[in-house]
Amino acid sequence: MARGKVTSMAMFGVVVLAIAINPVIPILPKSGPQHTLRTEHATQRLKGRVVECSSGRPKLAQTLVRHVVKSLEGRSSRVSIALYDRTSRTSCSYRADVHYDSASTVKPIVLGALLLAKGTDLSRKERSLAREMIVNSDNDATYALWDRLGEERIQGFLDEAGLEDTDLNDAGFMGLTQITAREQVKLLQLLTGEDESVLSADERAYVLRLMREVQDDQRWGTPAGAPPDAVVQVKNGWLQRSEKGVKSSWDRGDWKVHSMSAITGRSYDYGLVILTENNRVPDGASPEAGCDYGMETIERVAKAIHHELYPAETPEVQQASRPLVSAAG
Secondary structure, three states, X not given: OOHHHOOOOOOOOOOOOEEEEEEOOOEOOOOOOOEOOEEEEEEEEEOOEEEEEEEOOOOHHHHHHHHHHHHOOOOOOEEEEEEEEOOOOEEEEEOOOOOEEOHHHHHHHHHHHHHHHHOOOOOHHXXXXXXXXXXXXXXXXXXXXXXXXXXXXXXXXXXXHOOOOOEOOOOOOHHHOEEOHHHHHHXXXXXXXXXXXXXXXXXXXXXXXXXXXXXXXXXXXXXOOOOOOOEEEEEEEEEEOOOXXXXXXXXOOOEEEEEEEEEEOOOXXXXXXXXXXXXXXXXXXXXXXXXXXXXXXXXXXXXXXXXXXXXXXXXXXXOOOOOOOOOOO
């Protein structure tokens, strides 16, 4: 397989709902009565795995679990989800530790490795390659930076960022890096947080700025249904495997379609990662049909999550047609 050719969720089982209210460490104000933060926890089974949410906002965990499950009704894609919302102290996960081919969602990792190695003192060429890699999802630019850095430095960034379950491909195929939704959300938390032990504030802002400027036709997926006054930083990936023949029973020229977003601005401070695979191309259909199916699956989940987190700012969930994309991303 030539390196340059490598580019770039669900059926229901028995439903079990469990809700618990757990006191956590109290926060004591300087004066006045003691206040205790409470966290609600809810779970529901989906295709043998558990959709799990916790929240400091009453009943939010329950509604998030219910609507995530509903959004996946009848979808045949395999899906993994990870969410954090610092404002409401909310987190959700579903199959968040399952590995996927990264496609282009590895590109912020490459940029992180570049900044860890050189800081923001980048050459004009490096800045140009970084912009092409993130804003345009250009694979040649990514490999140019990959080769400049070497896998040791990229692995060094993974180690520093605590991304212990992210594995580079042994043969050096960028898009076949093995990622999980949990660790991609951890990367978003690093980029939007205040910890400077890995990347400085300026370096994190540089990554986020390029993710804000991703070209319009690649801003699908997790941004769908986000509050209109929010600042959205996004990176997507799409990859068709096994283009020549059956490699396994679940990989028959199917598409891997992923999306990750950091939502900031005003009072927003949350991140969402949705990874999908097994997005089939129906017999006789255009190859892009599988990619389009994965995009629609992601957006069903994303719209439900955005609306439940911020119902006053976001519309009711509606389906929308998606643009076709190229076979590389």
